[in-house]
Amino acid sequence: MKRRAFLGTAAVGALPLNASAAAPGATVSTKIRRLNLKHTWTTVMSSSDYRDTFFVEFSKDGITGIGEGAPIVRYKESAQTCDAAVKAILPWLAEQDPTQFNKVMADVFRRIDGNWAAKAAVDIALFDWVGQKLGVPVWRYFGLDRNDAPVSTFSIGIDKAEIVKEKVREAEPYPVLKVKVGLDNDEEVISAVRSVTNKAIRADANEGFKSKEAAVEKINWLEKQGVELIEQPLPAANLEDMNWIRKRVHMPIIADESCLHPQDIPRLAPHFDGVNVKIDKCGGLLEGTRMIQIARSLGLKVMLGCMVSSSAAITAASHLSPLVDYADLDGYLLISNDPYEGVRMERGKLILPDRPGLGLKAR
Ligand code: MG
Secondary structure, eight states, X not given: XXXXXXXXXXXXTSOOXXXXXXXXXXXXXXXXXXXXXXXXXEOSSOEEEEEEEEEEEEEETTEEEEEEEOOOGGGTOOHHHHHHHHHTTHHHHHTSOGGGHHHHHHHHHHHSOSOHHHHHHHHHHHHHHHHHHHTOBHHHHTTOOGGGOOBBOEEEOOOOHHHHHHHHHHTTTOSEEEEEOOSTTHHHHHHHHHHHOOOEEEEEOTTOOSSHHHHHHHHHXXXXXXXXXXXXXXXXXXXXXXXXXXXXXXXXXXXXXXXXXXXXXXXXXXXXXXXXXXXHHHTSHHHHHHHHHHHHHTTOEEEEEOOSOOHHHHHHXXXXXXXXXXXXXXXXXXBSOOSEEOOEEXXXXXXXXXXXXXXXXXX
């Protein structure tokens, strides 16, 4: 049988991946969605009632891949700048072969300046498309066992004691809580949590402690309250004081704001016990897996974190969660108008979809 004839017969039920490069271009579209928060969200950095996140849809061969990135103001990006950045490369992107996503994403990184959430949305849309094309969930594509997915924390926003207690009661199904600290009312908030539950608590200071001495004092107090780890006690650029702190406390200290990209990790390794990897910050699942592998090679613990976003971005990150020690992937639970259904939590454990690609369903 001639090769062309063989390909024609084999195409039924097989994967015509070779053919896709020759197929007509994809349809790529962008969208900004306003996600409404269930509770007003307060950190040391901001307070808000909604978040605008950025979506990319990549459609080709009757398959649509969906990607989402949550822009971070601190890194000089917004849903609008992400939208403009991807719109500027749309004609080029529509002609790319998504099965060659390594090459495509390297080029996306060269073509888009900053706008990491935009890169993440493109990367995720490509993985969703390729997973669906191959008929495998993204976790399986990466060779992972979805039973290894960890328990995720559930975040309790900073508020007055009575409201904090109510939020903790609402969080009854989740066995590990995450609490923001680094504000003047840390004692009030942690004591309020402890007055209604004995669950494990992970704390996030978001760079909020005023000095290394204040950090040590507070971390040792937090340990007595049953807090098991803390993120980012000091400002991102302050690495010198981290070892001074680590010599005086027991709990693991995880870098978050200090850790954005793969190249940050080697210089953080001597100063932290672990790193928080966020897909929206690094620019996608490919870059995220690089960060996880680099951190592992340096003996660091790895947390997979998230921004407030829909199930699209959170499910994408969750597909890598079998690789990490700690998951903080509750961002989709904090909104009231999630357009998708994907990853679920059962008693906090992440349950990854077994459907191809991200495994999203429209709500
Ligand atoms: Mg953090």
